Amino acid sequence: MGTALGLMRKKGYLNTSMRDIASSVNMEAASLYNHIKGKEEILIDTCFGLAETLEMGIKEVNDIYFNAAEKLAMAIHNHIQALTQDLNASHLFVHEWRHLSDDKRAQFIQRRDLYEKEFRDIVILGFEEGEFKNVDPKFATLTILASLNWVGEWYRPQGDMEPKEIAQKLTQFILSGLQKN
């Protein structure tokens, strides 16, 4: 069902009809119901699937590293890997989760907040180590995640920057900023 995700990224979830999806695979809309329960299943599976990948990524980070700078670098790397691996899925994850039904949306937000907290803990750890500045952790985390999630908007697989390089530059940027010294 990858082509459905492509359509949804291009036209938006709400703007993509079951008939659109069907005709993109030379079918009738009704036939899709032999494979999925309904339109929302696509959104649910995609959003929660990527959520799981990201959660595994951040768990791995905490298992391996001990200091904040290394943790952050690997967390960023894993996040970018997950996002760039399927841009169509990323789009649904970053933008279209709003259109999940009420209960699913609540679940999604909860998991998202938990993931955010893992990042925030790294920022806090860095301060406790004396390595990071005494910034507002919530503010810093939101700003970091904004930068990461936006990568899905401009990254192109055949472009001149690979995910690994993007992650590395982002880490550099987030750790030491734009200014010299």
Add this chain to the structure above:
Amino acid sequence: MGTALGLMRKKGYLNTSMRDIASSVNMEAASLYNHIKGKEEILIDTCFGLAETLEMGIKEVNDIYFNAAEKLAMAIHNHIQALTQDLNASHLFVHEWRHLSDDKRAQFIQRRDLYEKEFRDIVILGFEEGEFKNVDPKFATLTILASLNWVGEWYRPQGDMEPKEIAQKLTQFILSGLQKN
């Protein structure tokens, strides 16, 4: 028509029907057409209105300051002021412009790219001055703008951080990052 923007922010542009908008102001859908040409006009006016505000903001920056660090600080400040001034409009500007009709969307993207270029020129200027690192300007600009635009997602007018303070922290973060030294 501010309540229409509120609905569109809450439910999404496509998910907000003319009947929704009408009943939020105790009217019939047809009556709205005495005031606006159609649903898209709301999206057009909002997206291009905010675009104009932002363009004026960046023009002002270039009129007043000469060095890159000051320019960047004021550009960030103006951007945050514009976005936080009307969160409903910001949401349409950041997320829903995709649903503009083809020609309007093309115009919008063009102006957006131009605005992006103004930011990029500041980054480049900073390098030429010897004040900024030799980063990839396109990458840096996209990352910066991602951080700025995301503010609309978490900023709350009655919250504990004012736009001015947000802009200041963002500038600090972008210029010198998270790490000490």
Add this chain to the structure above:
DNA sequence: ACAAAACTAACTAACACTTGTTAGTTTTCC
């Protein structure tokens, strides 16, 4: 000043179309 005309902004009703989904039927494949 006052009737006539024009304008504003609301209404009801309807049009033509699209939406996600279901039921029932036929085809395909092993």
Add this chain to the structure above:
DNA sequence: GGAAAACTAACAAGTGTTAGTTAGTTTTGT
């Protein structure tokens, strides 16, 4: 032969928008 997967047809609801009308207000001409 029987399950999997396609089909046709239809449903009930919702979509943006237009037409035609009506009441109340404002502008105009004499």
